[in-house]
Amino acid sequence: QVQLVESGGGLVQAGGSLRLSCAVSGRTFSIYTMGWFRQAPGKEREFVAAVTWSGGTTNYADSVKGRFTISRDNAKNMLYLQMNSLNAEDTAVYYCAARLVQSVVRDPTRYPYWGQGTQVTVSS
Secondary structure (H helix, E strand, O other): OEEEEEEEOOOEEOOOOOOEEEEEEEEEOOOOOEEEEOOOOOOOOOEEEEOOOOOEEEEEEOOOOOOEEEEEEOOEEEEEEEOOOHHHHHHHHEEEEEEEOOOOOOOOHHEEEOOOOOEEEEEE
8 A cells, every 4th residue: 555645735825836745655666656636626636747756757737837846755755746936726735646557647547546635725
């Protein structure tokens, strides 16, 4: 099993920055790809960014490209999401997720492991 715990969410003004973290434990050796997703009230969960655990290949949603950066620290079993130039449309619960296949995909149903989520609220 894989356990994921997010942290770093909060309230920030538009134009500000936040850094989300995801602590990974359990069968970390079997993880190949990790992603960040978000879900706003009344909306479906959507892909934000993903990275392969070993190769560092990344992929971003168009809505966050150039503003958000996904990274991982394999030695510390940590995943990060640096979020800059935040706007009100970024307000959501942010989740980290993991899959045991080394390919970046955007479909949340392809990720079997999820954290509990952390709230990000951007005030305009």
